[in-house]
Amino acid sequence: MNIKLIGAAVLGAALLAAPVAMAQQTVIKFSHVTTPDTPKGKGAEKFKELAEKYSNGKVKVEIYPNSQIYKDKEEMEALQLGAVQMLAPSLAKFGPLGVRAFEVFDLPYVFPDKAALRRVTDGPVGKALLAKLEPKGIKGLAYWDNGFKIMTANTPIAMPKDFQGLKMRIQSSKVLEAQFRAIGALPQVMAFSEVYQAMQTGVVDGSENTPSNIYTQKHYEVQKYGLETNHGYIGYAVIVNKAFWDGLPADTRAQLEKAMAEATVYANSIAQSENDEALEAMKKSGKIQLSKPTPEATLAFRKAMDPVYSEMSSRIGQDTIDQVLKATS
């Protein structure tokens, strides 16, 4: 064989091998709705870094933040269809999928602090909830924190009565709907990506969200008042398409599990400071007037919202509520 032919043979072999090598790379499309500059955004970046490292480049993670390719409802459908492989939706967004027990996380004032929350997510309740996703073709891998929610509106808000008649944007959770009805507000389900414009144009008067979300989505530029109620929690379930996950080679799956475990520790370690910094930044901006509720106001909110527990008992499952209350007390 002359040199040219050897060269051609080598080139041919390389060309034949190339698609094989490329086909061996697993791509995980990770879609989410917040900016990269949030607890979830940073957690996703950390997972990408670790997944690519531990798999020696066999896995590539492509992150699509800020509702770039899918909004709230669409991303769930895209995951089930396999158009994306990984998401981290808020725990308040699993109801439309038919997994209503997750709405236990939306109950007003259910978690006195993060430690109580962690006992739920890391305990049997957390595990049982993730298991409920499997018949939907979804595997739950981890819980990631955002933080506790505050109220915002375009009219002064201090007491429950101030919410009478206000159009409040909510995530797609019946518990959140009941919570706002309990204080006389008019809850409106809306995709996260649409909230800024809805606030700006007066389609809604206010909302509830974490300081990190309010800051990074610039809601504070179109809301005049904020009340630091910390009445509820926003966190995420990191989920994957189950068929995709089960179809991975065992060693790759183990590498990704390790990456996810470490990314979870990281995401949960930064969530509080991300929210604290966002709150400070909003205070400094002078664009929104933030205040803390008085002890009387907190008591009044708790009292007004308390009936939500019994109203939502059959939807969530009283056993789940009881288990959560036991773990948090």
Ligand code: LMR
């Ligand atoms: C919201 O819709 O307000 C949040 O769930 C967004 C998010 O993912 O934190």
